[in-house]
Amino acid sequence: GQQLNQSPQSMFIQEGEDVSMNCTSSSIFNTWLWYKQDPGEGPVLLIALYKAGELTSNGRLTAQFGITRKDSFLNISASIPSDVGIYFCAGHYGGATNKLIFGTGTLLAVQP
Amino acid sequence: DGGITQSPKYLFRKEGQNVTLSCEQNLNHDAMYWYRQDPGQGLRLIYYSQIVNDFQKGDIAEGYSVSREKKESFPLTVTSAQKNPTAFYLCASSAPDRVRYGYTFGSGTRLTVV
Numbered sequence: 001g002q003q004l005n006q007s008p009q010s011m012f013i014q015e016g017e018d019v020s021m022n023c024t025s026s027s028i029f030n031t032w033l034w035y036k037q038d039p040g041e042g043p044v045l046l047i048a049l050y051k052a053g054e055l056t057s058n059g060r061l062t063a064q065f066g067i068t069r070k071d072s073f074l075n076i077s078a079s080i081p082s083d084v085g086i087y088f089c090a091g092h093y094g095g096a097t098n099k100l101i102f103g104t105g106t107l108l109a110v111q112p
Numbered sequence: 113d114g115g116i117t118q119s120p121k122y123l124f125r126k127e128g129q130n131v132t133l134s135c136e137q138n139l140n141h142d143a144m145y146w147y148r149q150d151p152g153q154g155l156r157l158i159y160y161s162q163i164v165n166d167f168q169k170g171d172i173a174e175g176y177s178v179s180r181e182k183k184e185s186f187p188l189t190v191t192s193a194q195k196n197p198t199a200f201y202l203c204a205s206s207a208p209d210r211v212r213y214g215y216t217f218g219s220g221t222r223l224t225v226v
Contacts, residue, residue, distance in 0.1 A: 042118075098211055099157070102155045
């Protein structure tokens with residue numbers, strides 16, 4: 001099945017550093033979503049993007065819907081230990097499409 | 113509070129035994145999904161259901177079965193035909209016309225087959 005490419009696959013950073021990750025697709029999406037999965041838990045929705053070029057923030061998190069509609073970016077500023085987890089992007093084609101397409105995930109580790 | 117509940121959190125089974133994972137939601141969502149997650153891998157779709165008494169295979173349906181007799185419930189059976197069943201299983205739900213607003217996920221069941 002289709003999966004979106006996320007980069008990097010993993011990141012090991014110091015507390016206080018900024019983080020950037022991205023998600024790319026060969027197809028155009030109408031919606032981009034970003035989820036965070038805490039260890040041993042289910043993913044939780046962080047940010048939803050619905051328009052090309054859109055920039056949306058949620059606290060220290062900022063995500064952007066790429067202009068080409070084939071990519072999306074997530075930035076975390078001033079990372080803290082509780083940012084640890086796996087970050088997934090997901091795309092939706094729009095219309096009556098009944099499934100999300102998920103990315104391969106970025107594992108983030110933050111050292112205090 | 114509305115939500116989606118998976119049980120049990122941890123499950124151990126002997127090789128060759130069938131096992132059923134529970135997923136219940138009180139969000140009044142029509143659509144429900146089952147995903148499998150292996151270490152270092154993303155989410156792979158096993159089965160999904162858009163409405164009661166109807167379901168479709170996902171990308172890795174072999175060795176799994178589901179039923180959808182009630183809107184609230186979408187149990188997953190891992191059969192003995194599944195070659196490598198040890199994994200983390202996630203259930204999700206959504207209103208079918210609101211998929212663009214995202215899924216709500218359960219907290220997962222970790223299945224270990226010994």
